[in-house]
Amino acid sequence: RVASQRANPRSVRSSNVVRMGTLIRKPIAEELKEKYSATDIGGKVLAEYIWLGGKVADMSTGKPICRDATDIRSKTKVLDKAPESVSDLPEWNYDGSSTEQAMGNDSEVMLRPVAIYKDPFRKGDNILVLCEGYTPQGEPLVSNTRSKAAEVMEKIEDQVPWFGIEQEYTLMELDGRPFGWPKDDSEPGPQGPYYCGAGAAISFGREISDAHMNACLYAGLNVSGTNAEVMMSQWEYQVGPCVGIEAGDQMWVSRYIMQRLSEEFGIVVTFDPKPMPGDWNGAGCHTNFSTKAMREEGGFDVIKEAMVKMGERHQVHIEAYGEGNERRLTGKHETANISDFKWGVADRGASIRIPRSTEAQNKGYLEDRRPGSNIDPYVVTSLIVETCCLL
Numbered sequence: 001r002v003a004s005q006r007a008n009p010r011s012v013r014s015s016n017v018v019r020m021g022t023l024i025r026k027p028i029a030e031e032l033k034e035k036y037s038a039t040d041i042g043g044k045v046l047a048e049y050i051w052l053g054g055k056v057a058d059m060s061t062g063k064p065i066c067r068d069a070t071d072i073r074s075k076t077k078v079l080d081k082a083p084e085s086v087s088d089l090p091e092w093n094y095d096g097s098s099t100e101q102a103m104g105n106d107s108e109v110m111l112r113p114v115a116i117y118k119d120p121f122r123k124g125d126n127i128l129v130l131c132e133g134y135t136p137q138g139e140p141l142v143s144n145t146r147s148k149a150a151e152v153m154e155k156i157e158d159q160v161p162w163f164g165i166e167q168e169y170t171l172m173e174l175d176g177r178p179f180g181w182p183k184d185d186s187e188p189g190p191q192g193p194y195y196c197g198a199g200a201a202i203s204f205g206r207e208i209s210d211a212h213m214n215a216c217l218y219a220g221l222n223v224s225g226t227n228a229e230v231m232m233s234q235w236e237y238q239v240g241p242c243v244g245i246e247a248g249d250q251m252w253v254s255r256y257i258m259q260r261l262s263e264e265f266g267i268v269v270t271f272d273p274k275p276m277p278g279d280w281n282g283a284g285c286h287t288n289f290s291t292k293a294m295r296e297e298g299g300f301d302v303i304k305e306a307m308v309k310m311g312e313r314h315q316v317h318i319e320a321y322g323e324g325n326e327r328r329l330t331g332k333h334e335t336a337n338i339s340d341f342k343w344g345v346a347d348r349g350a351s352i353r354i355p356r357s358t359e360a361q362n363k364g365y366l367e368d369r370r371p372g373s374n375i376d377p378y379v380v381t382s383l384i385v386e387t388c389c390l391l
């Protein structure tokens with residue numbers, strides 16, 4: 001119980017919904033939503049401006065803090081017409097003192113639109129607008145990790161970096177227990193049947209996984225697949241391949257969509273890297289990566305060179321690969337121990353796995369298995385580029 005509350009502080013919210021393993025949509029809210037849905041709003045367009053909450057450093061000491069992967073904020077701007085591109089969208093602002101991203105006496109944070117997606121919740125012409133945060137003086141906020149990542153991606157634009165990110169997540173009930181788990185603190189049957197499994201006593205939350213995939217595809221995100229994971233009530237979706245900064249953009253928007261869906265299902269999503277202690281798999285964010293040179297003839301040699309550099313910078317990467325990841329990277333559950341770096345072909349116990357097909361074709365990509373599910377994808381993708389391509 002203690003572990004799952006630490007896993008997601010938001011899960012301690014009390015709830016009057018009592019159930020076990022059954023998704024209860026909020027019927028009254030659903031009906032009202034339908035009744036007042038934004039289908040005929042006099043030609044106006046609703047733009048949901050999204051930004052990353054989650055402070056990344058202590059305001060007074062400057063000490064880095066791992067960003068909360070579920071802390072994504074948004075508010076609605078009513079527009080007179082649909083924009084053709086981000087440059088048509090006005091800048092906006094929010095109260096940064098309410099998100100611990102600015103001091104109360106100078107609280108305004110500017111929102112600069114950087115990407116537009118279709119809004120899968122309001123549908124129609126309505127949109128989701130991903131934004132970067134700036135100070136009124138035009139400096140990126142400390143928490144604006146996108147700004148730095150975009151600079152790094154620009155430097156190696158000609159190498160066309162691709163990323164495919166496998167986001168694992170765990171569904172929790174509002175009382176902090178994993179979805180469908182026994183209410184009496186006992187555990188469900190051991191791992192084995194749940195991974196990619198089907199059946200009433202095995203699969204918990206498929207509706208959410210499917211709804212999320214469809215909502216992401218509607219929005220225009222490059223989701224490439226989903227699967228049930230090894231721990232009961234744990235799932236995965238993959239985003240990619242995406243080029244450069246788009247990987248981080250799409251990953252954050254996909255998480256936002258997940259947060260919104262979790263409201264509808266009354267289920268809390270946690271990105272804690274090890275939500276349940278004991279013999280239960282953790283949750284990761286395997287990051288698949290390739291450059292043009294890696295995807296071309298002889299690319300396996302380029303990948304092997306990258307492995308040497310990755311090995312030398314193991315500690316730097318581990319520090320950026322998610323808070324609490326040491327609870328996951330024990331070496332017992334399908335990844336190497338946190339203090340070892342090893343890579344191998346088809347080795348799911350390695351820090352970095354080279355797919356069998358990459359060895360066979362002498363070109364392809366690498367899979368960094370170390371990142372925990374709560375990473376900031378802007379930080380991780382740009383760090384991989386820095387280590388493999390810029391050192």
Ligand code: ADP
Pocket residue numbers: 162163164165166224225238239240241286288289290295364365367
């Ligand atoms: P796993 O076998 O580890 O579970 P998945 O199928 O879940 O792998 O995810 C692999 C991800 O890697 C997908 O998002 C896929 O689009 C992406 N991917 C495929 N080829 C490349 C490549 N050349 N470079 C980067 N990512 C790639």
Ligand code: MN
Pocket residue numbers: none
């Ligand atoms: Mn106000």
Ligand code: MN
Pocket residue numbers: 166236238
């Ligand atoms: Mn996978």
Ligand code: MN
Pocket residue numbers: 166168229236
């Ligand atoms: Mn997985």
Ligand code: MN
Pocket residue numbers: 166286367
């Ligand atoms: Mn994987």
